[in-house]
Amino acid sequence: MDKVVIPVGPQHPALKEPESFRVILEGEKIVGVTLRLGYNHRGIEKACEERTYIQDLYLIERVCGICSHSHSTCFVQAVETIAGVEVPKRALYIRTLVGELERIHSHLLWLGVAGHEIGFDTLFMYSWRDREIVMDILADLTGNRVNYGINTYGGVKRDISKEQLQKILKAMDTLEERTKYYIQVATEEITLMKRLSNVGRLPKADVETLDAVGPVARASGVDRDVRRDDPYAAYNEVSFKVITVNNEDVYGRTLVRVGELMESYSIIRQIISNMPDGPISVKVPRKIPEGEAFSRYEAPRGEDVHYVKSNGSDKPERVKVRAPTLANVKAMLKMLENYNLADLPIIVAAIDPCFSCTDRAISIKKLDTGSSEIMDWKSLRQYSIEWYKRKGIKF
Amino acid sequence: MTKEESIQQELIKNFNFLEDKIRIPKERRIFVDVSADKFEEVLKFLKEKIGFDTLCTITGLDEGATLGMIYHLTRQDGIVINIKISVPKDDPKIKTIIGYFPAAEYYEREVVDLLGAKVEGLPEGSRYPLPDGWPDGQYPLRKDWKSDMLEKEDK
Numbered sequence: 001m002d003k004v005v006i007p008v009g010p011q012h013p014a015l016k017e018p019e020s021f022r023v024i025l026e027g028e029k030i031v032g033v034t035l036r037l038g039y040n041h042r043g044i045e046k047a048c049e050e051r052t053y054i055q056d057l058y059l060i061e062r063v064c065g066i067c068s069h070s071h072s073t074c075f076v077q078a079v080e081t082i083a084g085v086e087v088p089k090r091a092l093y094i095r096t097l098v099g100e101l102e103r104i105h106s107h108l109l110w111l112g113v114a115g116h117e118i119g120f121d122t123l124f125m126y127s128w129r130d131r132e133i134v135m136d137i138l139a140d141l142t143g144n145r146v147n148y149g150i151n152t153y154g155g156v157k158r159d160i161s162k163e164q165l166q167k168i169l170k171a172m173d174t175l176e177e178r179t180k181y182y183i184q185v186a187t188e189e190i191t192l193m194k195r196l197s198n199v200g201r202l203p204k205a206d207v208e209t210l211d212a213v214g215p216v217a218r219a220s221g222v223d224r225d226v227r228r229d230d231p232y233a234a235y236n237e238v239s240f241k242v243i244t245v246n247n248e249d250v251y252g253r254t255l256v257r258v259g260e261l262m263e264s265y266s267i268i269r270q271i272i273s274n275m276p277d278g279p280i281s282v283k284v285p286r287k288i289p290e291g292e293a294f295s296r297y298e299a300p301r302g303e304d305v306h307y308v309k310s311n312g313s314d315k316p317e318r319v320k321v322r323a324p325t326l327a328n329v330k331a332m333l334k335m336l337e338n339y340n341l342a343d344l345p346i347i348v349a350a351i352d353p354c355f356s357c358t359d360r361a362i363s364i365k366k367l368d369t370g371s372s373e374i375m376d377w378k379s380l381r382q383y384s385i386e387w388y389k390r391k392g393i394k395f
Numbered sequence: 396m397t398k399e400e401s402i403q404q405e406l407i408k409n410f411n412f413l414e415d416k417i418r419i420p421k422e423r424r425i426f427v428d429v430s431a432d433k434f435e436e437v438l439k440f441l442k443e444k445i446g447f448d449t450l451c452t453i454t455g456l457d458e459g460a461t462l463g464m465i466y467h468l469t470r471q472d473g474i475v476i477n478i479k480i481s482v483p484k485d486d487p488k489i490k491t492i493i494g495y496f497p498a499a500e501y502y503e504r505e506v507v508d509l510l511g512a513k514v515e516g517l518p519e520g521s522r523y524p525l526p527d528g529w530p531d532g533q534y535p536l537r538k539d540w541k542s543d544m545l546e547k548e549d550k
Contacts (some may be wrong), residue, residue, distance in 0.1 A: 037501070038524030045509075046535050046542055081421060141482075211498035230423055230473035239470065294424060294467060294475055296451075307454045318536075322452035322502075332496055336436045 003031065008344070010039050017353060021344075028340045033333050037326075048279065048319040053079060053153065053288060056316065060306075061147050063321055064354050066109070069095075069102045071306070071321065072151045073113035077232055078295035078308040078317075081154055083288050089234070089276045091155035096234040097168075097271050098141065098150050099297075100264045104135045104175065106300035107257045107264075110352045111182060114254060117346040118195045130178045133171050140164060142309020155281025165272045172265045174188035179261045186254055196251035201333040202346035203248055212331035215260065215326050216351050218244045219252035238270045250350040257352075286314045299324050301352050325353045398474060399425055405445060410437060425476045434480045435490065438466065441478070442495055446470040449495040455506035457538045462487045462510055481511075491516035509536040 009020035018039035024032035044063055048056045061072040080087060080271055108131035115123030135145045141160060142148035150156050170226045186192060187359040200233045202212070217224050225242040243259035245252045297304045302324030311317040327352045335347050375383065396404070399419045406413050412433065418426045429437050441447040447468040456463035461481040469475045482489055489506075491514050492499045504523040506512040511534035525535075534540060 013403045033522065036523075038522075038526065041524040043535060043542065046540075050542060158474065208448065209497055211451075224471070227472070229471065230469075230475070292426070293420070293476055295435075296469075296475070303451070305451045306463065307452075307467065309456065318454070318456055320452065320454040326501055327451075327498065329501060 006341070010036075012348075012353075019353075023336075023341065023344065025341060028342070030336050030339055030341060030344070032370075033336050035329065035333060037329070045319050045321060048316055050315070052288065052314045053316065054314075056319065057152065058149070060319070060321070061151075062151065064148055064323060066106050066354055067102060067299040067301065067304065067323075068147045069098050069150065070297050072148075072305050073099060073233065074295045074297035074299075074304050074306040075308065075319070075321075076151050076153055077297070077308050078293040079203075079288060079310075080284070081293035082291040082308065082310050083153070083284055085127065085154050085282060085284050087155050088279045088282060090278045091161075091280045092234045092274045093271050094156045094158075094160060094280065095151065096238070097160070097268060097275075098138070098148055099233065099268050100271070101134055101138055101141075101168075101358060102148075103300045104261060104264050105131055105138065106352075107261050108134065110257055110300075110349075111254070113349050113352075114196075114346065117349045118192070120192060120195075123182075126178075126220055127182065130175060136353065137168055137171055140167070152281060153284035155261075155279070157281070159280050160275075160391070165275070168268065169272060172268055176262065176265045179258060179265070182258050183262075185259055192254075196249065196254060197247070198249055198251075199339065199343050200250045200253075200350055201248050202331055202335050204246075206331065210330045210334065211327060212302075213327045214299070214352075215253055216257045216302065216328050216331060218242065219256045220248040221246040224303075225302050226296045230296050232295075234271065237274065238267050240267050250346055253350045287312060288314070288316070298348055299353060301325060302327060323354065325351065327351075397422075398472065399423070402445060406437070406440075409440060413437070423472075423474045425474065427476060427478045429478055430438060430482055431480045431482050431489065433448065433518050434470045434478070435492075437478060438468075438492060438495060440467060447474075447476055448473070448500050450502070451475070451490075453499065453502040453506060454509070455510040455512060455536060457484075457510065459538075460484055462512055464489055464512065466480060466492070489514055493517065508534075511537065 004025045006023045006025060008023055010018040012019060020036040021264060023030055023035045043291055044059060047059060051059065060075045061068045063071045106126045112127040113122040139145050141164060142150050142158065150158060165304045202220050204220045204222060205220045207217045221244055223242055223244050228242055240263045241346065243256050243263060245255050247255065290310055292309040295306045304324055305322045307320040309318040332348060332351045336344060339347060402425060403417045403419065406417060411427065413427065416428045445468045447470045448468045451467040451469055454465040458481060462484050463479055463481050465477050465479045467475060467477050489512055491503055503514045503517050503522055507514055508522055
């Protein structure tokens with residue numbers, strides 16, 4: 001049979017992010033894939049060199065719309081290492097807490113996307129509804145649903161009250177209940193198991209050769225997690241299991257992520273019950289002495305690494321970021337081989353490539369007075385209905 | 396002796412030219428400077444003999460007259476070794492390491508696009524991460540390249 005080349009992208013076949021595949025098909029079967037990346041390259045590394053450390057703090061958090069705390073923590077850790085700063089314990093605990101909340105929101109989001117990609121939209125609706133619980137907590141703690149801005153050099157910017165901690169504990173109980181249900185769905189729902197099993201296989205040996213990271217690696221039996229192997233923040237003071245399975249397929253990646261949700265609840269409970277009192281930050285000079293540091297962080301999608309080189313001024317000499325998705329790209333291309341074209345969306349989605357999430361409140365500036373008003377969900381919805389009505393679309 | 400120090404000893408034992416080229420600034424972090432012609436030997440040894448079998452990434456640096464390349468390798472126990480080589484900027488040739496670490500492909504394409512390194516042995520393939528119409532000879536992560544050059548070209 002003749003081979004057919006199908007271009008897919010730059011609009012993402014599964015998610016809301018641009019990348020371009022050239023899929024070579026024999027009938028329905030994928031026999032080769034080439035990938036063009038870079039459509040989202042925003043030159044953040046260069047921009048960091050041209051700005052001060054304080055400005056970079058905000059910029060680096062915007063590398064990713066989901067693991068924003070991962071990037072910001074990874075970056076401040078590197079700068080703190082160069083500056084030789086001892087971060088107060090309470091701050092490390094707060095960083096860990098926000099990091100795990102971020103993992104919960106990211107994994108629940110992934111579960112919904114995966115459900116959607118296989119036509120199981122009820123799962124998508126359920127898990128995204130439950131995700132709102134953790135989004136509300138993050139908004140309560142930091143003021144934002146994403147891009148929390150909680151980190152600063154030498155600690156964190158906001159303390160957390162006892163009442164807030166109690167609220168989180170309560171939410172963890174609800175989420176744990178819900179996650180048990182998802183585990184039940186994942187292990188008993190026959191359509192889901194059949195659709196995901198033996199799809200996008202990645203043997204353990206390939207993970208080791210291609211240096212895949214995160215849940216992708218752990219679902220192929222590779223026991224690798226920066227939180228345990230190279231502990232940062234408060235991870236050496238909590239106990240947790242690194243979830244691994246030997247399924248080596250999309251189904252395994254699902255099991256790992258739902259399993260990790262349960263571990264995150266446990267980590268958060270330990271963090272809250274052991275949270276030390278004390279200061280939340282120490283002062284760090286604006287100029288960072290000459291030096292270099294390499295920092296690692298287990299983001300929801302896997303290992304995130306930052307390298308920072310300083311030159312004694314208030315601007316870094318070099319900032320290098322490697323987000324987990326880039327480490328999994330080669331593995332993803334391998335996973336696609338010999339599967340059907342129809343499996344491409346779920347296989348691609350199963351590495352959980354990163355995409356941006358949007359805010360729910362909108363602020364409208366009145367041009368005449370310069371004052372602003374906040375629209376809540378209800379009035380935003382009303383506004384959109386009226387906007388469409390004016391365009392002649394009936395509701 | 397800590398694990399990091401025993402790695403240092405092991406390296407010096409096998410490569411005496413590394414005698415004063417190894418730094419251990421903190422737990423689980425080792426920095427090594429090596430000359431470009433000895434790099435492959437050291438890399439091979441680290442991977443095959445002392446278990447640094449995972450490549451995190453490659454960082455390219457503009458150091459004025461030279462381009463620096465740092466290869467960040469890790470192993471299971473969380474230790475990271477950062478091996479740095481320098482090559483002259485007017486002839487920035489490095490050899491590909493995809494034979495040892497296939498994952499290096501995208502990282503090597505990145506230093507080609509952003510710093511103008513010439514990677515010998517890197518197979519043909521689409522560039523990363525700059526767009527197809529990017530002007531030749533402009534390497535954004537070099538220090539003489541400023542981001543306002545981009546804005547001028549747009550006008």
